[in-house]
Amino acid sequence: MTENEATAPTPPSRLRGPVEVIGxxxxxxxxxxxxxxxxxxxxxxxxxxxxxxxxxxxGAGRARQADDRPQVVxxxxxxxxxxxxxxxxxxxxxxxxxVVTDVGSVKSAPYNAVRHHxxxxxxxxxxxxxxxxxxxxxxxxxxLFEGRPWAITPHLDSDVEAVxxxxxxxxxxxxxxxxxxxxxxxxxxxxxxxxxxxxxALTAGRLATAPATHLALSGPGVRDVTxxxxxxxTLYGQIVTANSEAVLDLLGEVRRQLDQVMTAIELGDRxxxxxxxxxxxxxxRAIPGKHGGPARPMQSVxxxxxxxxxxxxxxxxxxxxxxxxxEDIRIDHDxxxxxxxxxxxxxxxxAEHLLDSLEARGWTTHR
Amino acid sequence: MTENEATAPTPPSRLRGPVEVIGxxxxxxxxxxxxxxxxxxxxxxxxxxxxxxxxxxxGAGRARQADDRPQVVxxxxxxxxxxxxxxxxxxxxxxxxxVVTDVGSVKSAPYNAVRHHxxxxxxxxxxxxxxxxxxxxxxxxxxLFEGRPWAITPHLDSDVEAVxxxxxxxxxxxxxxxxxxxxxxxxxxxxxxxxxxxxxALTAGRLATAPATHLALSGPGVRDVTxxxxxxxTLYGQIVTANSEAVLDLLGEVRRQLDQVMTAIELGDRxxxxxxxxxxxxxxRAIPGKHGGPARPMQSVxxxxxxxxxxxxxxxxxxxxxxxxxEDIRIDHDxxxxxxxxxxxxxxxxAEHLLDSLEARGWTTHR
Numbered sequence: 001m002t003e004n005e006a007t008a009p010t011p012p013s014r015l016r017g018p019v020e021v022i023g024x025x026x027x028x029x030x031x032x033x034x035x036x037x038x039x040x041x042x043x044x045x046x047x048x049x050x051x052x053x054x055x056x057x058x059g060a061g062r063a064r065q066a067d068d069r070p071q072v073v074x075x076x077x078x079x080x081x082x083x084x085x086x087x088x089x090x091x092x093x094x095x096x097x098x099v100v101t102d103v104g105s106v107k108s109a110p111y112n113a114v115r116h117h118x119x120x121x122x123x124x125x126x127x128x129x130x131x132x133x134x135x136x137x138x139x140x141x142x143x144l145f146e147g148r149p150w151a152i153t154p155h156l157d158s159d160v161e162a163v164x165x166x167x168x169x170x171x172x173x174x175x176x177x178x179x180x181x182x183x184x185x186x187x188x189x190x191x192x193x194x195x196x197x198x199x200x201a202l203t204a205g206r207l208a209t210a211p212a213t214h215l216a217l218s219g220p221g222v223r224d225v226t227x228x229x230x231x232x233x234t235l236y237g238q239i240v241t242a243n244s245e246a247v248l249d250l251l252g253e254v255r256r257q258l259d260q261v262m263t264a265i266e267l268g269d270r271x272x273x274x275x276x277x278x279x280x281x282x283x284x285r286a287i288p289g290k291h292g293g294p295a296r297p298m299q300s301v302x303x304x305x306x307x308x309x310x311x312x313x314x315x316x317x318x319x320x321x322x323x324x325x326x327e328d329i330r331i332d333h334d335x336x337x338x339x340x341x342x343x344x345x346x347x348x349x350x351a352e353h354l355l356d357s358l359e360a361r362g363w364t365t366h367r
Numbered sequence: 368m369t370e371n372e373a374t375a376p377t378p379p380s381r382l383r384g385p386v387e388v389i390g391x392x393x394x395x396x397x398x399x400x401x402x403x404x405x406x407x408x409x410x411x412x413x414x415x416x417x418x419x420x421x422x423x424x425x426g427a428g429r430a431r432q433a434d435d436r437p438q439v440v441x442x443x444x445x446x447x448x449x450x451x452x453x454x455x456x457x458x459x460x461x462x463x464x465x466v467v468t469d470v471g472s473v474k475s476a477p478y479n480a481v482r483h484h485x486x487x488x489x490x491x492x493x494x495x496x497x498x499x500x501x502x503x504x505x506x507x508x509x510x511l512f513e514g515r516p517w518a519i520t521p522h523l524d525s526d527v528e529a530v531x532x533x534x535x536x537x538x539x540x541x542x543x544x545x546x547x548x549x550x551x552x553x554x555x556x557x558x559x560x561x562x563x564x565x566x567x568a569l570t571a572g573r574l575a576t577a578p579a580t581h582l583a584l585s586g587p588g589v590r591d592v593t594x595x596x597x598x599x600x601t602l603y604g605q606i607v608t609a610n611s612e613a614v615l616d617l618l619g620e621v622r623r624q625l626d627q628v629m630t631a632i633e634l635g636d637r638x639x640x641x642x643x644x645x646x647x648x649x650x651x652r653a654i655p656g657k658h659g660g661p662a663r664p665m666q667s668v669x670x671x672x673x674x675x676x677x678x679x680x681x682x683x684x685x686x687x688x689x690x691x692x693x694e695d696i697r698i699d700h701d702x703x704x705x706x707x708x709x710x711x712x713x714x715x716x717x718a719e720h721l722l723d724s725l726e727a728r729g730w731t732t733h734r
Contacts, residue, residue: 058734129586141669141733146708149584178583188581191573196592198628199570201647202621203563208650214555216545217516218654219496221595225563228588230651233644237637244632251629254569258625261565262618265611270604277600280568283575284597287585302508310687312696316680326679329696341513366508367425 012168014161017041019169020070022085024048024055027103027128028076029140032060034173037142043068055137072165075102079238083113090119099162101126101169105189106242107153107182115155124166125153125182127189128175135232143174150175151189153182190246195254197236198247200229298327299351301344302366303358315342315363322357324350341366379535381528384408386536387437389452391415391422394470394495395443396507399427401540404509410435422504439532442469446605450480457486466529468493468536472556473609474520474549482522491533492520492549494556495542502599510541517542518556520549557613562621564603565614567596665694666718668711669733670725682709682730689724691717708733 017040021028024046032042032055042061046052052063064070073089075082082104089100100123102110107125114123128150150170154163170177180188204226207215240247257276264272305311312331319326328345346354355365384407388395391413399409399422409428413419419430431437440456442449449471456467467490469477474492481490495517517537521530537544547555571593574582607614624643631639672678679698686693695712713721722732 129584131586143669143671143708143731143733146671148586151584178580180580180584184580185584188578188584191577191581192585192589195573196570196589198644199566200592201644201650202624202628203566204647204650205624205643206558206562206617206620206650207653208646210558210653211555213545213547213551214558215653215655217496217518217547217552217555218559219498219515221498222559222563223654224591224594225567226647226651226654227591229644229647231644231648233641233648236644237641240632240640241635241637244635248629248632250573251625251632253573255622255625255629257569257572258618258622261569262615262622265607265615265618268608268611270608273607274600274604276572277565277568277596277598277603279575280571280593280596281598281600283568283571283573284593286574286577286582287590287593288582302510304510304513312693313680313683313687316683320677320680328698329679331695341510364510366510 012038012040012172014165015040015168015172016071018043018068018070019072019074020045020064020068021061021074021076022046022089023076023078024051024060024137025076025078026131026135026137026139026144028074029055029058029060029137030130030142030144031074031076031103031169031173033058033140033142034145035169036061038172040172043070051137055140058137058140060137060140069096070098072169073098073100074169075100075104078235079104079106079109079242082110082242086110086114086123087117090114090117090123093122094119097161098122099124099159099165101166103128104242105193105239107151107180107185109242111153111155111182115157120155121157121159122162123155124158124162125155125185126166126170127151127153127185128170128173129193130175131231135235145170146174148175149178151178151180151185153180153185155182186243187246187249190243190250194240194243194247195250197228197231198240198251199254200226201236204229298345299348301346301351301354301358303342303344304364304366305340305342312342315344315358318358318361318363319344319346319354322354324354324357379405379407379539381532382407382535382539383438385410385435385437385439387412387431387435387440388428388443389413389440389456390443390445391418391427391504392443392445393498393502393504393506393511395441396422396425396427396504397497397509397511398441398443398470398536398540400425400507400509401512402536403428405539407539410437418504422507425504425507427504427507436463437465439536440465440467441536442467442471445602446471446473446476446609449477449609453477453481453490454484457481457484457490460489461486464528465489466491466526466532468533470495471609472560472606474518474547474552476609478520478522478549482524487522488524488526489529490522491525491529492522492552493533493537494518494520494552495537495540496560497542498598502602512537513541515542516545518545518547518552520547520552522549553610554613554616557610557617561607561610561614562617564595564598565607565618566621567593568603571596665712666715668713668718668721668725670709670711671731671733672707672709679709682711682725685725685728685730686711686713686721689721691721691724 020043021032022045043064130148330343387410388399389412410431411428412431497515697710
């Protein structure tokens with residue numbers, strides 16, 4: 001592990017540690033690694049001693065001892081166990097100022113579990129918008145949260161200091177804090193995460209038993225739509241169940257619109273069908289862009305790149321020598337050929353220059 | 368434009384040209400460019416003289432004259448107009464051996480339009496699995512089809528020579544031919560393209576009127592699920608309508624399973640919910656992989672990369688000097704930070720070596 005200036009976080013002032021992480025899965029271990037990077041002591045707890053050993057081996061901290069006194073407790077257990085573990089965390093730290101937070105995907109259920117606890121002021125919920133199709137401590141990495149939104153969900157009785165401490169934890173992990181109430185948070189993630197996941201699963205389910213000749217026509221589109229459905233079914237079952245109210249509201253909207261679409265297709269009612277498609281297109285434009293700023297006009301430049309070591313690096317080096325900054329790269333997952341098509345996304349005003357320059361350097365571009 | 372050995376197609380023997388392209392949009396103009404690359408004469412026809420001029424300006428061919436005699440006619444018009452233009456193409460070429468094909472997204476409707484035509488033997492349908500959220504001749508590029516599946520859908524009365532000529536057109540464009548009957552093709556694309564598009568649109572539609580605080584929690588997952596819904600509503604309305612039977616069959620399955628999911632969430636019936644999610648996960652594994660071959664085990668290596676010119680190229684160059692071939696790159700679209708997280712996908716057996724080597728060269732990796 002090396003460090004460079006660009007990723008060094010602002011030093012925290014309230015968050016001194018030790019930080020106890022309960023649950024050393026993907027999220028818990030990644031948070032522990034981020035705390036360790038900042039020099040903060042980390043205590044690890046998990047029902048599985050093997051997970052704790054693995055996380056310790058990764059440099060995420062040490063196993064918690066009975067007499068340890070954490071300043072902050074991060075509960076990072078699966079949604080089904082979250083309410084009980086949160087209550088226990090507040091109980092165990094009675095009489096201290098320990099801040100208790102959690103990183104569960106749903107925020108109303110854990111808040112409801114502790115709202116009548118005498119120490120509820122020490123609890124502030126949170127939820128990093130990061131994850132992976134993989135799970136467990138070995139999937140963790142210190143920059144899992146880099147640049148990602150991380151919701152902080154204070155309630156009416158939250159101590160200001162507790163909220164500020166959680167904010168420091170968020171910033172120390174490289175994430176961008178977003179403040180919401182627990183209720184609004186749950187409505188937001190139903191929309192941006194849970195319902196999209198279910199829709200991806202329903203779409204992917206149609207492929208599971210499809211003939212191979214049908215699947216041979218799969219392009220990048222269906223891969224994109226279904227990708228998140230690869231996530232762990234048990235975990236997503238827990239998440240969706242814990243947010244049932246908001247998810248069912250939205251699924252009700254989806255179902256009404258699906259019925260409209262089916263009737264429109266049957267009747268050849270093109271206006272209704274196009275209306276639903278146009279609403280979808282508007283939805284894709286509503287998602288905030290990279291860097292959150294106003295979108296600069298971008299253009300794609302396509303280049304053929306032989307699928308052998310070094311060619312992609314050479315292409316990027318040539319783009320740099322052309323003094324064009326590559327904002328994004330997409331490599332086409334072609335099903336059968338040894339030549340890849342690489343899409344370089346650059347500022348529109350620089351695209352023509354890049355094409356000329358790459359061609360002069362012998363690349364096959366595609367105008 | 369430059370050429371290199373790796374992309375040079377096998378020279379065609381049946382396909383000599385001229386090739387007439389009717390409809391100089393994204394697909395038609397891209398096919399024309401691929402023919403021109405192979406030295407074949409291309410005649411361009413479009414209701415819009417401006418589109419023809421633009422395509423000519425791109426080097427896609429010349430405007431068709433009344434006395435031109437095409438060897439192959441490629442009909443690349445929107446689905447609504449496809450049947451009539453196909454019939455006209457067969458009529459106009461009566462008494463010749465001209466092969467007529469089309470590149471429409473649906474194959475039963477055009478076949479039904481010409482199946483009783485006296486010259487139906489000269490017609491063979493086809494459908495390249497390529498496209499873009501953009502449209503028109505300016506969006507065309509010569510390698511749009513590189514490595515993509517391209518369905519060829521012969522019928523019982525197709526001439527063998529016509530089928531072989533279309534196959535040569537497919538290979539010349541860099542695509543991989545996949546043979547299906549028109550009926551099976553339509554069932555396949557309903558599953559791998561039309562229904563995924565509608566599901567993406569229904570999901571994205573929920574974002575169109577969402578509060579900004581909800582959208583601030585958007586992560587890569589929802590972007591992936593909704594990306595294709597950015598496509599042109601009128602065009603997709605035509606495509607879905609032309610394939611109504613197969614699309615409605617699948618949407619019926621989706622709707623039944625959506626009902627199951629909603630009931631399961633309401634009742635807390637976790638087994639049913641997990642069953643649907645597990646079927647979705649199985650579906651994602653059913654999609655064929657890159658290069659179509661057996662999957663080698665891959666591992667991701669994460670590296671922090673400052674978002675300034677040259678850093679990405681330097682990273683790739685360092686990977687090359689480490690003698691590790693990068694199979695895929697993903698750049699995280701972080702909403703607010705000037706440091707990107709880059710995921711390099713490499714063979715599992717080389718990942719540890721790459722991490723060590725990049726760290727030794729001063730990169731911030733994330734284990």
